[in-house]
Amino acid sequence: MSTWIDIAALDDIAPRGARVVKTALGCVAIFRTGDDKVFALDDACPHKKGPLSEGIVHGTSVTCPLHNWVISLETGQAQGADEGAVNTYEIKVENGRILLDGTRLRARSAA
Amino acid sequence: MTQRLVIIGAGMASGRLLEELDTSAFDITLFGAEPRGNYNRILLSPVLAGEQEFDDIITHDAAWYACRKITTRFGETVVKIDRQKKLVVTSQGVTPYDKLVIATGSASFLVPVQGNDLLGVVGFRDLDDVEAMLAAARKPGAKAVVIGGGLLGLEAAAALHKQGMDVTVLHLMDHLMERQLDPAAGYLLQKELEGRGIKIVCKAHTAAILGKDHVEAVLLEAGDLFPADLVVMAAGIRPETRLATEAGIRVERGIWVDDTMRTSADDIYALGECVEHDAVVYGLVAPLFDMARVLARTLHGEAAAFVAPTVSTKLKVTGVDLFSVGDFSDGEGCEEIVFRDPARGIYKRLILRDNKIMGVVMYGDTADSGWFFDKLKSGEDISDIRETLIFGPAFQGGELMDPLALVASMPDSAEICGCNGVCKGTIVQAIRDGATDLQAVKSATKASASCGSCSGLVEQVLAAILGDEFKSPAPAGICACTDHSHQDIRRIIRSQQLKSIPAVMQEMGWKTSCGCHVCRPALNYYLLCEWPLDYADDAQSRFVNERNHANIQKDGTYSVVPRMWGGITTPQELRAIADAAEKFNVPTIHVTGGQRIDLLGVQREDLPAIWADLNGAGLVSGHAYSKGLRTVKTCVGSDHCRFGTQDSTGLGIKLEKILWGSWTPHKVKLAVSGCPRNCAEATCKDLGVICVESGYQVSVAGAAGMELKQTEPLASVETEDEVIELAVAFIQLYRESADYLDRPYKWVAKVGLDWVISRVVDDRESRAALVERFEISQSVYRKDPWAEQARPEYRPRKWAALADLTLEAAE
Numbered sequence: 001m002s003t004w005i006d007i008a009a010l011d012d013i014a015p016r017g018a019r020v021v022k023t024a025l026g027c028v029a030i031f032r033t034g035d036d037k038v039f040a041l042d043d044a045c046p047h048k049k050g051p052l053s054e055g056i057v058h059g060t061s062v063t064c065p066l067h068n069w070v071i072s073l074e075t076g077q078a079q080g081a082d083e084g085a086v087n088t089y090e091i092k093v094e095n096g097r098i099l100l101d102g103t104r105l106r107a108r109s110a111a
Numbered sequence: 112m113t114q115r116l117v118i119i120g121a122g123m124a125s126g127r128l129l130e131e132l133d134t135s136a137f138d139i140t141l142f143g144a145e146p147r148g149n150y151n152r153i154l155l156s157p158v159l160a161g162e163q164e165f166d167d168i169i170t171h172d173a174a175w176y177a178c179r180k181i182t183t184r185f186g187e188t189v190v191k192i193d194r195q196k197k198l199v200v201t202s203q204g205v206t207p208y209d210k211l212v213i214a215t216g217s218a219s220f221l222v223p224v225q226g227n228d229l230l231g232v233v234g235f236r237d238l239d240d241v242e243a244m245l246a247a248a249r250k251p252g253a254k255a256v257v258i259g260g261g262l263l264g265l266e267a268a269a270a271l272h273k274q275g276m277d278v279t280v281l282h283l284m285d286h287l288m289e290r291q292l293d294p295a296a297g298y299l300l301q302k303e304l305e306g307r308g309i310k311i312v313c314k315a316h317t318a319a320i321l322g323k324d325h326v327e328a329v330l331l332e333a334g335d336l337f338p339a340d341l342v343v344m345a346a347g348i349r350p351e352t353r354l355a356t357e358a359g360i361r362v363e364r365g366i367w368v369d370d371t372m373r374t375s376a377d378d379i380y381a382l383g384e385c386v387e388h389d390a391v392v393y394g395l396v397a398p399l400f401d402m403a404r405v406l407a408r409t410l411h412g413e414a415a416a417f418v419a420p421t422v423s424t425k426l427k428v429t430g431v432d433l434f435s436v437g438d439f440s441d442g443e444g445c446e447e448i449v450f451r452d453p454a455r456g457i458y459k460r461l462i463l464r465d466n467k468i469m470g471v472v473m474y475g476d477t478a479d480s481g482w483f484f485d486k487l488k489s490g491e492d493i494s495d496i497r498e499t500l501i502f503g504p505a506f507q508g509g510e511l512m513d514p515l516a517l518v519a520s521m522p523d524s525a526e527i528c529g530c531n532g533v534c535k536g537t538i539v540q541a542i543r544d545g546a547t548d549l550q551a552v553k554s555a556t557k558a559s560a561s562c563g564s565c566s567g568l569v570e571q572v573l574a575a576i577l578g579d580e581f582k583s584p585a586p587a588g589i590c591a592c593t594d595h596s597h598q599d600i601r602r603i604i605r606s607q608q609l610k611s612i613p614a615v616m617q618e619m620g621w622k623t624s625c626g627c628h629v630c631r632p633a634l635n636y637y638l639l640c641e642w643p644l645d646y647a648d649d650a651q652s653r654f655v656n657e658r659n660h661a662n663i664q665k666d667g668t669y670s671v672v673p674r675m676w677g678g679i680t681t682p683q684e685l686r687a688i689a690d691a692a693e694k695f696n697v698p699t700i701h702v703t704g705g706q707r708i709d710l711l712g713v714q715r716e717d718l719p720a721i722w723a724d725l726n727g728a729g730l731v732s733g734h735a736y737s738k739g740l741r742t743v744k745t746c747v748g749s750d751h752c753r754f755g756t757q758d759s760t761g762l763g764i765k766l767e768k769i770l771w772g773s774w775t776p777h778k779v780k781l782a783v784s785g786c787p788r789n790c791a792e793a794t795c796k797d798l799g800v801i802c803v804e805s806g807y808q809v810s811v812a813g814a815a816g817m818e819l820k821q822t823e824p825l826a827s828v829e830t831e832d833e834v835i836e837l838a839v840a841f842i843q844l845y846r847e848s849a850d851y852l853d854r855p856y857k858w859v860a861k862v863g864l865d866w867v868i869s870r871v872v873d874d875r876e877s878r879a880a881l882v883e884r885f886e887i888s889q890s891v892y893r894k895d896p897w898a899e900q901a902r903p904e905y906r907p908r909k910w911a912a913l914a915d916l917t918l919e920a921a922e
């Protein structure tokens with residue numbers, strides 16, 4: 001069952017930008033793409049935990065600011081020759097508000 | 112039941128064997144003494160030099176073995192082969208085989224002298240050796256002695272030197288690489304390496320390695336003593352044959368094999384550097400790859416025979432072009448053709464017998480090596496072209512050929528990739544079958560997949576076959592999003608008056624929706640440089656440091672560097688810095704190489720507050736993070752110094768106040784020294800000023816980072832105002848015409864210093880116009896970004912978290 005948490009307005013994030021949501025288990029990065037899709041991923045690159053929220057967002061990918069790994073916002077998978085993945089979370093926009101699914105976050109904190 | 116195939120050694124030969132085999136036909140177990148799978152050993156040299164990472168050179172990863180159901184036992188050394196029971200023994204137990212392959216390669220040969228077992232003595236064979244060398248190189252001022260001036264030793268020496276070590280090569284013979292080079296080429300090579308700062312001693316007989324527990328020095332028989340923190344043994348390799356010898360298998364210099372790679376024992380095969388075929392032991396990969404092909408067929412019960420190939424040698428040291436093949440000793444009936452161009456350091460020598468090429472040695476220019484190698488292998492009679500032979504293919508047939516025509520004229524049998532024995536015909540076929548770029552050709556044919564030195568040729572074949580359809584990756588598009596070059600983009604932004612990133616992408620046909628981390632920062636720069644008053648900077652197209660006005664650290668914290676104009680500070684400023692450091696728990700304070708103070712390890716959310724505090728004391732951003740003006744270093748000059756001729760400090764501060772805040776294609780650093788003693792190190796900066804009695808010498812295009820280059824004179828002038836005008840005009844010309852991420856020295860190398868002088872010095876109108884355009888831009892950008900970003904209204908949106916769910920999630 002999903003439990004949607006209203007976290008902010010879509011406009012609180014710049015297009016092709018990101019900001020973080022603090023959780024008990026570390027930050028989750030919320031991305032907004034150029035065409036207003038939103039994605040939620042752990043804010044720690046699979047390579048060396050670089051803050052993905054500070055990367056450059058392009059298409060539905062983000063380039064990690066530390067060593068330029070490119071991570072898919074859709075799957076959390078590293079692209080190209082690099083290997084690794086970060087957790088992704090269910091997220092949606094309704095009436096200009098960003099809603100994040102709390103179930104997975106809770107499941108993670110319980111685990 | 113599927114046959115159990117056991118392979119001992121996970122090296123380059125067995126890796127290739129696995130690729131050639133139909134792995135589903137066997138139940139395969141792969142043992143490797145190294146705690147890792149197969150990788151491209153050849154490229155350990157670039158890894159040691161810091162040019163590549165180990166991850167880049169892995170050829171087979173865990174997924175590869177898993178999907179072929181190969182059992183891997185890495186980190187497990189086979190200690191015995193039991194031929195009677197048909198099993199191999201390791202410390203973990205026994206593993207039975209139906210068929211066994213020995214691919215144990217070779218080991219570094221340790222020169223048998225006292226002390227060769229001390230700590231700090233390493234071979235150059237595997238990743239562990241590389242890591243040991245890199246660890247030694249980390250110690251400041253560490254000294255390395257490389258024993259052996261052959262291929263391996265010189266690659267190690269060049270790489271260690273690049274890593275900052277003080278390197279000496281001790282070579283037993285009269286000249287370097289005597290097995291591949293004649294004395295003349297060996298001399299040129301020695302001169303080149305010595306020019307880089309590597310010491311080379313030939314005819315050096317090592318007597319002993321000295322030290323208590325760890326190596327301290329190497330002693331020569333002649334008595335010379337070379338202090339050392341690291342000794343690299345690169346005097347040769349020894350085929351790893353111990354297992355075979357103990358198992359009673361026939362071993363000569365290597366494990367004896369027949370043409371089908373069978374050893375003298377039933378169901379036991381061998382390949383790689385550990386074998387001897389027809390009295391020859393090999394030490395380069397090309398023949399080993401042929402062996403892999405043959406052995407795969409043998410194991411499948413098909414007929415195949417190994418034929419010894421002719422192998423050529425190249426040295427993988429960046430900036431050294433060297434090629435050798437065949438026999439180049441002055442034998443009976445041999446003739447030679449020699450070409451020398453001492454000024455350019457070029458030497459070419461062909462050895463002929465009966466009008467056929469027997470050997471080739473080339474140094475300095477190896478562009479034609481493939482053509483000569485081809486003639487050597489085909490045994491072509493060269494009497495008709497003998498007159499011009501040494502000048503290479505370009506001069507055959509009267510006309511100068513361009514490189515494309517040249518590859519086009521190569522026969523299909525011409526070998527392009529020496530390591531993998533791939534001929535032009537195979538590459539052409541792969542291209543016709545749909546491979547349209549280097550990567551695709553590499554995966555289809557293996558061409559350029561090993562040492563990589565033929566990738567240029569492969570691209571030329573692509574261009575020759577595909578014509579305009581092939582875009583050579585390097586000079587063409589600035590990234591995968593576009594086929595346009597930096598200069599094209601700049602020109603079109605200007606001529607079409609494009610004023611936004613989407614407009615550029617639309618008009619120039621970008622292939623992606625919103626670019627990538629390579630093109631967007633470049634476009635953002637080009638636009639703000641061209642249209643300072645109209646274009647709105649796009650924060651999302653900036654690299655994190657420029658977006659956050661601080662340098663990101665490996666742990667996600669930031670560093671904060673306030674500006675200290677010309678390296679001058681005051682007690683108040685120092686107090687404010689000390690207070691801020693205490694208040695924000697700054698873990699490290701470092702005095703930078705740019706004459707100012709770096710507060711490292713600041714939390715992201717503290718940035719606006721620490722800036723506000725620093726602003727309070729009059730300190731502004733030092734832009735230590737930007738592609739923009741960094742520092743203007745100065746010395747104390749005529750104010751204090753007994754040698755100072757002018758007020759170097761004052762001039763430096765003036766320059767910094769005019770230039771700060773400007774964005775540039777890459778960072779820009781200046782320095783002003785008060786006299787030719789040059790205490791501010793002005794002659795390795797992007798722009799440097801040396802004060803002299805009669806005025807000021809302005810020089811430009813120095814480098815002291817990844818490359819080292821002295822500045823070149825721009826002009827000598829009499830007044831401070833003229834210096835400032837020249838500096839501003841130079842920087843504006845650089846801003847307007849360089850490729851993004853080219854430092855000034857790279858840009859000047861492309862456009863030519865003469866052109867720069869003509870625009871900045873000689874043509875007064877042009878100079879004034881440049882200065883004017885710089886001022887227009889600075890009317891927008893000469894301001895402190897910290898002050899703006901620290902404003903309270905700015906803070907929540909940019910610097911705070913979007914939401915805090917710490918409580919929520921914990922419930």
Ligand code: SRM
Nearest residue numbers: 662663670701702703704705706707735815816817818854
């Ligand atoms: C802080 C400082 C080291 C120090 O503690 O002394 C430093 C720190 C960094 N340098 Fe530097 N450089 C520092 C002086 C230098 C100098 C010496 C100088 O300025 O006189 C050089 C050689 C001169 C030159 O610029 O070429 C230097 C050549 C580089 C280079 C190589 C540039 C090149 O073109 O070859 C890089 C890489 C780059 O910029 O792409 C680099 C990159 C970096 C980065 C920004 C790496 C990065 O991208 O994260 C480092 C940031 C560390 C941090 O987290 O704060 N740093 N760096 C120095 C700051 C000076 C200042 O006050 O602003």
Ligand SMILES: Cc1cc2nc3c(=O)[nH]c(=O)nc-3n(C[C@H](O)[C@H](O)[C@H](O)COP(=O)(O)OP(=O)(O)OC[C@H]3O[C@@H](n4cnc5c(N)ncnc54)[C@H](O)[C@@H]3O)c2cc1C
Nearest residue numbers: 120122123124143144152188189215216383384394395396
């Ligand atoms: C730094 C360097 C640069 C080079 N540059 C070039 C070049 O430019 N061009 C070129 O053609 N060649 C080059 N070579 C040579 C090339 O790497 C070798 O020819 C090739 O790797 C040999 O392949 P191999 O499989 O026979 O042996 P290896 O690749 O050495 O593999 C043998 C493996 O077997 C393992 N092994 C040994 N004994 C046991 C045991 N008892 N049990 C389990 N495992 C065991 C070893 O640990 C090793 O991993 C270079 C070599 C080095 C070291």
Ligand code: SF4
Nearest residue numbers: 662701703704816817
């Ligand atoms: S501060 Fe400069 S030299 Fe030191 S590690 Fe970072 S980039 Fe390298």
Ligand code: FES
Nearest residue numbers: 045047048050064
């Ligand atoms: S931490 Fe992300 S690329 Fe290295």
